[in-house]
Amino acid sequence: MNRFSAFIQKEFRHILRDRRTLMILFGMPVIQVLLFGYVLTNEIKNAAIAVLDPAKTEESNALTNKLVSSGYFQLEQNIPSEADLEAAFKSGKVKMAVVFPADFSVSPNKPTDIQLIGDASDPNTATTLINYANAIIADFVQEKALVTGSGNAITSIRTETRMRYNPEQKAVFNFVPGVMTLILMLVSAMMTSITIAREKELGTMEVLLVSPLKPIQIILGKTAPYLALTLLNALVVVLVGIYIFGMPLQGSILLLTAECVLYMFVALSLGILISTKAKDQMTAMFISALGLMMPTMLLSGFIFPRESMPVPLQVIGSVIPATWFNPIIKGIMIKGTGLDVLWKQTAVLGGMALFFLAVSLRNFKDRL
Amino acid sequence: MPVIEVQQISKSYGALQALDNLSFQVEKGEIFGLIGPDGAGKTTLFRILATLLLPDKGHARICGLDGVKDYKKIRQILGYMPGKFSLYQDLTVEENLEFFAAVFGSSIRENYELIAPIYSQIAPFKDRRAGALSGGMKQKLALCCALIHRPEVLLLDEPGTGVDPVSRQEFWEMLAGLRQHGITMLVSTPNMDEAELCHHIALMQNGRIMAIDTPDGITTGFEHPLYAVRSADMYRLIHDLRTMDGVQDCYAFGEYAHVKMESVIANPRHPEQLLAFLQSNGHEKIDIKVAAPTIEDCFISYIKS
Numbered sequence: 001m002n003r004f005s006a007f008i009q010k011e012f013r014h015i016l017r018d019r020r021t022l023m024i025l026f027g028m029p030v031i032q033v034l035l036f037g038y039v040l041t042n043e044i045k046n047a048a049i050a051v052l053d054p055a056k057t058e059e060s061n062a063l064t065n066k067l068v069s070s071g072y073f074q075l076e077q078n079i080p081s082e083a084d085l086e087a088a089f090k091s092g093k094v095k096m097a098v099v100f101p102a103d104f105s106v107s108p109n110k111p112t113d114i115q116l117i118g119d120a121s122d123p124n125t126a127t128t129l130i131n132y133a134n135a136i137i138a139d140f141v142q143e144k145a146l147v148t149g150s151g152n153a154i155t156s157i158r159t160e161t162r163m164r165y166n167p168e169q170k171a172v173f174n175f176v177p178g179v180m181t182l183i184l185m186l187v188s189a190m191m192t193s194i195t196i197a198r199e200k201e202l203g204t205m206e207v208l209l210v211s212p213l214k215p216i217q218i219i220l221g222k223t224a225p226y227l228a229l230t231l232l233n234a235l236v237v238v239l240v241g242i243y244i245f246g247m248p249l250q251g252s253i254l255l256l257t258a259e260c261v262l263y264m265f266v267a268l269s270l271g272i273l274i275s276t277k278a279k280d281q282m283t284a285m286f287i288s289a290l291g292l293m294m295p296t297m298l299l300s301g302f303i304f305p306r307e308s309m310p311v312p313l314q315v316i317g318s319v320i321p322a323t324w325f326n327p328i329i330k331g332i333m334i335k336g337t338g339l340d341v342l343w344k345q346t347a348v349l350g351g352m353a354l355f356f357l358a359v360s361l362r363n364f365k366d367r368l
Numbered sequence: 369m370p371v372i373e374v375q376q377i378s379k380s381y382g383a384l385q386a387l388d389n390l391s392f393q394v395e396k397g398e399i400f401g402l403i404g405p406d407g408a409g410k411t412t413l414f415r416i417l418a419t420l421l422l423p424d425k426g427h428a429r430i431c432g433l434d435g436v437k438d439y440k441k442i443r444q445i446l447g448y449m450p451g452k453f454s455l456y457q458d459l460t461v462e463e464n465l466e467f468f469a470a471v472f473g474s475s476i477r478e479n480y481e482l483i484a485p486i487y488s489q490i491a492p493f494k495d496r497r498a499g500a501l502s503g504g505m506k507q508k509l510a511l512c513c514a515l516i517h518r519p520e521v522l523l524l525d526e527p528g529t530g531v532d533p534v535s536r537q538e539f540w541e542m543l544a545g546l547r548q549h550g551i552t553m554l555v556s557t558p559n560m561d562e563a564e565l566c567h568h569i570a571l572m573q574n575g576r577i578m579a580i581d582t583p584d585g586i587t588t589g590f591e592h593p594l595y596a597v598r599s600a601d602m603y604r605l606i607h608d609l610r611t612m613d614g615v616q617d618c619y620a621f622g623e624y625a626h627v628k629m630e631s632v633i634a635n636p637r638h639p640e641q642l643l644a645f646l647q648s649n650g651h652e653k654i655d656i657k658v659a660a661p662t663i664e665d666c667f668i669s670y671i672k673s
Contacts, residue, residue: 006470
């Protein structure tokens with residue numbers, strides 16, 4: 001049997017016989033996509049609200065109904081007086097309160113106030129809820145104006161919003177590409193660094209080195225199986241995104257595959273680089289988790305927008321492969337863009353792959 | 369031309385001098401033993417010979433090839449068995465052997481007759497994972513893997529460690545059997561009793577070689593009379609004998625204590641003197657006999673001198 005194919009066969013045996021590796025390889029991607037897709041969404045539905053309505057006019061009732069029927073809010077309680085507001089928020093039962101004035105009426109000539117009170121102990125939820133409510137109230141006012149037929153100053157500018165590419169603003173459109181950057185990095189970099197470190201830890205690396213195998217053969221033999229398995233993983237994540245969460249795939253599937261392979265090369269070479277430094281599996285895992293996973297998750301723009309980060313963090317973020325890979329997947333899947341637009345990101349990833357591969361080959365010693 | 373040639377090799381790790389100016393050579397088809405306790409520098413020397421470490425000073429040559437310049441060629445003709453069990457625990461016996469054969473561009477069939485006497489013993493377990501083998505069987509498998517490409521030189525770093533005495537005995541018989549194939553073997557061990565099975569041995573301590581000779585040559589070099597002494601209270605016996613005039617050293621040796629005399633000429637009156645001294649110190653059940661010096665006795669002498 002050929003040297004190299006024997007090596008790859010051995011590597012597949014390691015992978016298939018280790019339940020932990022199999023779990024990380026095949027359980028984790030699916031679990032992560034499902035978790036991010038179902039649990040960690042920033043859309044809010046059926047938030048409990050309280051209404052304080054001393055006016056009890058037809059209009060205030062209509063507005064309350066409009067809020068509740070939107071699907072975003074659920075009327076938890078009608079509050080008799082302002083003194084009870086405090087208790088309602090403290091009990092945590094309501095996330096937002098709508099307070100009508102005693103003389104509530106919508107008339108073209110007399111401006112009127114509505115107070116929206118949010119529970120900002122969770123600022124993200126509070127802001128989102130207030131925005132929803134504002135939009136619904138504005139809509140309500142506009143409808144009123146049309147009915148009464150008055151063209152007053154408040155209603156003369158009408159904004160018309162269209163959310164392109166993701167009209168329903170599904171969070172999954174953001175999470176599926178994000179999870180892909182994460183999973184591919186995790187599997188490629190962490191698994192390769194661990195598997196090479198394991199040979200060192202167990203002493204088998206010593207024997208491999210004292211064999212006619214060239215360093216490049218050892219490296220390729222260790223990484224090739226993971227490259228294949230990671231590609232399989234990417235496919236699973238994309239399929240889950242499309243068939244379970246309704247992600248579109250507008251662009252070329254061939255281009256998507258090629259870009260995934262490119263990104264995996266970057267991740268694999270990072271994994272090799274880590275393994276040249278790490279003496280055992282624990283160290284390898286730690287470096288990959290802290291050095292690769294965390295930045296990929298936090299700094300690449302997957303969860304937090306890069307634009308609002310302090311400049312030093314933006315700079316760090318710009319050397320993270322995921323920062324460049326994320327727009328590529330989004331572009332191909334959601335917008336259907338091609339290389340004519342994505343050439344820059346692709347070139348950066350290509351450069352990174354070459355750079356890290358060269359550095360790790362230089363660092364891979366064929367002695368102890 | 370010697371097959372293994374070590375010339376004035378030194379290696380240190382920071383302040384620790386692991387190897388200090390070592391030189392020796394091993395002829396073709398020989399079993400050469402490096403004998404010394406843990407920390408003597410045996411593993412460092414093996415790694416230098418296996419081209420895994422670079423010496424600070426000196427040269428190592430294998431079959432005339434330089435350990436630094438021609439390390440790639442050396443790796444083709446070398447069989448190396450590190451001290452730590454270094455096979456793949458999650459692969460079966462047969463898969464391990466197949467893998468190492470393929471890595472060296474060989475196959476099990478091609479060199480089967482070389483490993484047959486050894487492999488036939490573990491063949492009944494060929495579908496068992498290597499991790500589930502006993503220490504002795506692991507060692508046999510490791511030897512098979514190191515041999516499967518028919519190396520010219522075999523480096524065995526402490527093959528007897530963690531192996532039961534019976535398996536160890538069998539292991540040495542296998543090594544003796546490999547000589548007929550012209551394989552040169554360098555074996556390290558902390559067990560002095562294994563030394564007698566080598567053709568030449570080097571006694572190592574603290575990175576230095578104290579003596580190189582045949583096992584017989586080493587023991588005949590022991591010039592002092594040696595007695596094996598026993599009594600009911602061994603602890604006190606050793607303590608007392610160390611204070612006796614004419615005794616250079618006394619140390620535990622199995623069930624007996626070995627007593628090394630100061631004089632270099634055997635005196636027939638020594639046993640009487642020892643007996644009288646012990647009786648006067650109140651010892652009971654005294655047994656005294658002449659002992660033939662072993663490698664261990666020589667080793668202890670070298671350390672103390």
